[in-house]
Ligand SMILES: [Fe+2]
């Protein structure tokens with residue numbers, strides 16, 4: 001799923017001009033695809049005759065104008081329903097390239113294999129995984145209408161009942177596929193869905209032969225074409241999806257699963273070089289997943305954001321409490337220098353994530369997860385060395401503040417985990433009091449003014465954190481023999497003096 005930053009972006013003149021130019025370009029591409037349909041059906045010379053012929057040029061003009069109208073419908077939909085999505089040329093490109101590529105594949109399959117072998121669900125499924133369900137259902141209508149237009153263009157003796165039948169079947173099975181594949185976690189299950197969506201196409205194939213007796217080979221061909229439609233839809237989906245993910249840096253649940261795999265490069269580095277930070281990130285990830293589910297955000301995205309939020313600590317892991325085993329290098333540094341090292345991890349993490357071409361939302365969360373919060377421990381330490389006034393800003397993170405609900409969740413899960421870990425008394429009542437204090441503190445320091453989180457959602461996050469943290473510490477009481485293995489997760493309050501780092 002793509003990252004929706006809910007801030008309303010103000011449209012300027014250049015945004016209108018660029019978005020209209022993008023649409024004009026894709027109108028040209030769609031017209032070229034219509035010409036391609038003529039070429040594969042009639043050959044080059046006859047296609048040219050068709051375009052210039054007295055009787056047929058009107059058909060071409062109709063197809064081109066109809067495609068322009070379809071582009072206009074898409075523009076209106078995106079402008080009024082998801083304007084922030086439309087503002088980026090990359091998003092328009094993803095939307096149209098998926099439609100155009102699916103059209104080319106379907107036209108080739110229809111021409112050389114059979115009209116019912118077209119992988120009609122491919123377009124809707126790609127948009128589902130690259131954008132969202134709502135846009136996928138809309139794109140499905142547009143794609144099928146565009147396919148019908150090209151079928152009308154190349155039809156030699158008027159539109160046959162088969163073309164209308166394929167249009168209706170393609171539209172309905174793709175719609176079904178969107179709901180079947182949505183939230184399916186594994187690629188193998190998606191493959192299984194390919195079989196299910198094939199069945200209505202097989203049935204429709206037989207309906208078109210009801211008036212004639214068919215032999216076993218013809219019956220097998222109908223079955224084969226139906227299954228080819230469903231199976232090729234999902235196989236092409238799995239083959240094409242990574243290309244779109246890479247080219248347009250789009251975030252899908254599959255990509256989220258891949259980047260949170262313990263074998264991925266940065267996570268592997270964290271496990272070996274900053275194991276304490278890694279264990280802390282796992283706890284934050286568990287909490288963040290619960291919080292995201294509670295407020296209707298993507299739990300897999302929350303999990304990935306938690307895994308990467310402290311990636312900047314990789315630069316100098318020993319300066320962070322959870323990676324220290326007795327020796328604390330801050331004892332030899334001035335509070336000013338310690339502050340600089342600690343607060344740099346937010347930006348270092350963001351830079352590292354960008355360097356490895358990981359999704360932008362992860363880099364945003366890394367730099368925003370401490371907002372503009374003060375580093376209390378070193379501020380208090382500095383005060384001991386001076387009689388004068390100290391500016392708290394010099395001992396605070398530079399920001400920016402969280403700009404998405406996911407970043408707000410990570411800020412609260414991170415702070416909540418560190419604060420509860422520092423407590424000796426971890427009864428549910430105490431955990432609730434600590435979480436309430438953490439949330440009140442962040443609100444008092446105006447950390448949520450850049451994101452659209454509501455009071456109701458903050459309340460739900462609080463409940464999820466209290467539940468999650470009580471659960472984590474309850475388990476520890478039940479299994480005291482695991483103490484040594486998890487020492488970094490449940491360090492003593494003394495060890496946790498830099499808990500807000
Ligand atoms: Fe951090």
Ligand SMILES: [Fe+2]
Nearest residue numbers: 309310414501
């Ligand atoms: Fe953290």
